[in-house]
Amino acid sequence: GAVVSQHPSRVICKSGTSVKIECRSLDFQATTMFWYRQFPKQSLMLMATSNEGSKATYEQGVEKDKFLINHASLTLSTLTVTSAHPEDSSFYICSATSRTAYNEQFFGPGTRLTVL
Amino acid sequence: AQKITQTQPGMFVQEKEAVTLDCTYDTSDQSYGLFWYKQPSSGEMIFLIYQGSYDEQNATEGRYSLNFQKARKSANLVISASQLGDSAMYFCAMREGLPSGGSYIPTFGRGTSLIVHP
Numbered sequence: 001g002a003v004v005s006q007h008p009s010r011v012i013c014k015s016g017t018s019v020k021i022e023c024r025s026l027d028f029q030a031t032t033m034f035w036y037r038q039f040p041k042q043s044l045m046l047m048a049t050s051n052e053g054s055k056a057t058y059e060q061g062v063e064k065d066k067f068l069i070n071h072a073s074l075t076l077s078t079l080t081v082t083s084a085h086p087e088d089s090s091f092y093i094c095s096a097t098s099r100t101a102y103n104e105q106f107f108g109p110g111t112r113l114t115v116l
Numbered sequence: 117a118q119k120i121t122q123t124q125p126g127m128f129v130q131e132k133e134a135v136t137l138d139c140t141y142d143t144s145d146q147s148y149g150l151f152w153y154k155q156p157s158s159g160e161m162i163f164l165i166y167q168g169s170y171d172e173q174n175a176t177e178g179r180y181s182l183n184f185q186k187a188r189k190s191a192n193l194v195i196s197a198s199q200l201g202d203s204a205m206y207f208c209a210m211r212e213g214l215p216s217g218g219s220y221i222p223t224f225g226r227g228t229s230l231i232v233h234p
Contacts, residue, residue: 034222043207043226044161091159105151105222107161 002028004096006108013084014116021079021111023094029074030096034105035067038091050077084115119143120208120225127230129198136183137193137228139208145169148212150191152182155205155227164206167191198232205229 003026013019023033032051036044050056050071058064066088068080077096081088091112095105121140129135141150152164167175167182175182183192195202208225 038159041229043224046221049221093159093161095161104163104166107153107163110159110161112159 002026002096002098002106004030004094004106004108006094006111008111009109010112010114012114012116015085016083019081019084019113021081021092021094021113023077023079023096023108025075025096025098025106028096028098028106030077031074031099032097033071033077034095034097035069035077035079036093036095038093038110040091044093047079081113084113086115089113089115118225119212119223120210122208122225122228124228125226127228129195129230129232131200131232131234132197134194134196135198135230137195137206137208137230139191139193139225141189141191141208141210143189143210143212145212148210150182150184151209151211151222152180152191152193153207153209154202155207157204161207165193195230200232200234203230203232 005024007022034049035047037047038044046059047062048056048058048069050069052071052074056069071077091110093110095107119142123138148169150167154162154164165175165177165180165182167184174184179196181194205227207227209222211222
């Protein structure tokens with residue numbers, strides 16, 4: 001199956017700093033990428049959908065200025081958590097679909113963010 | 117109203133036994149797709165099986181099968197011959213309609229925690 005990588009897998013940062021998480025499709029062109037947030041023992045919460053070359057579509061209640069998403073190429077999307085605070089600590093997962101395999105989402109391994 | 121309902125927060129099964137994880141969905145679309153994912157403690161989401169709304173036969177992938185009952189709007193996952201490595205969270209998900217510009221919006225259920233006993 002298609003491979004999606006995510007970097008870093010874990011990050012610990014101080015409150016007030018910004019953190020960038022990268023999501024890459026390694027062997028296919030990702031026309032759409034999704035960013036999710038997951039709290040312990042809970043389901044995935046969709047944060048935003050990004051199509052290559054266009055602005056991300058954010059879900060209701062997700063702060064656009066707080067969570068900056070850039071989908072600059074068909075293989076790379078980035079999520080930047082700006083001025084992170086402890087309440088932003090969570091597990092962030094990206095996924096990608098391709099034009100030819102839109103029935104399936106390929107997930108990255110996730111990034112665990114801890115804000116001190 | 118929730119679009120995907122998983123009523124079992126936790127399930128236990130004996131190794132080598134079969135287990136069914138429930139999933140019901142709510143949609144008015146004619147075209148939709150149903151997915152099951154496994155999430156072990158490592159956090160990675162592992163795709164298990166997919167069923168399209170127009171598929172007449174139940175999907176199967178190795179030990180996984182999807183019991184698709186369209187009239188009841190249910191898409192239960194059946195795991196046969198459970199293994200210790202099957203212990204994980206299992207999520208049912210749905211995509212509705214047809215993709216627009218190559219994208220659709222998926223909806224996930226709350227998940228079921230499965231524990232396989234030796």
